[in-house]
Structure formats: structure tokens, C-alpha cells
Amino acid sequence: MATSLLLQLTLEECCQRLELPEDILIEIVEYGIVEPDGKTPAEWRFDTAALSRLRQARRLQRELELDWAAVAVTLDLLGEVERLRTENDSLKRRLLRFLEL
Numbered sequence: 001m002a003t004s005l006l007l008q009l010t011l012e013e014c015c016q017r018l019e020l021p022e023d024i025l026i027e028i029v030e031y032g033i034v035e036p037d038g039k040t041p042a043e044w045r046f047d048t049a050a051l052s053r054l055r056q057a058r059r060l061q062r063e064l065e066l067d068w069a070a071v072a073v074t075l076d077l078l079g080e081v082e083r084l085r086t087e088n089d090s091l092k093r094r095l096l097r098f099l100e101l
Contacts, residue, residue, distance in 0.1 A: 006047055006048070007047060007048045008037075009046045009047075009051065010044065010045065011025060011026075014046045018051075020058070025054075028054065028057060029044070031068045031069060031071070033054070034046065034054055057072075060075070
């Protein structure tokens, strides 16, 4: 069985990859935009999903000139839209199967 390596970045490594100051990344975590593993900033580890979400958050903040609270709300709403789209697609498939009977 093949094992996959999971990317786990420290706070410092994550800041370097995203070109963000540590205090900004700490603020992003405080808004709940990402939830790293670990209890304190020194213990935090960011996985690939967190890194992707941070990139998306950074892009929203920069391009739309949003504050981090607005970015958090925007990301939550985008996630809800995606969840609803997935649910809608599933329901459409179920309806088509029902109509084909």
C-alpha cells in the first residue's frame, strides 16, 4: 500500500510561502479562516487544504480589498454555495433516476 506524504507547514514556513507577516496569519487564524493543528502558534501546523484556503483568502483580501472579517464571511458563503450546488446536483440525479422508472 502506498502512503501519501502530507504537507505540514509551521507558522514560519506558511508565512514564507504566502509572503505574510506572522501577526497577519495569527489574525487570520483568530477569524477562523483556517484551523491549524496545534494549540499555540509555536505548535501550529498547516496542511495543504489550509494552505489552499489561505491563498484563496489572501486573494480575496487583496483583490477585493476586504478586511479579514469580511474574508471569513465570504469564504463561509462560498463554501455554502458549493455545498448547495453539490446537493442540488445529487437531487437532480436522483430525480432523473426516479423519472426514468
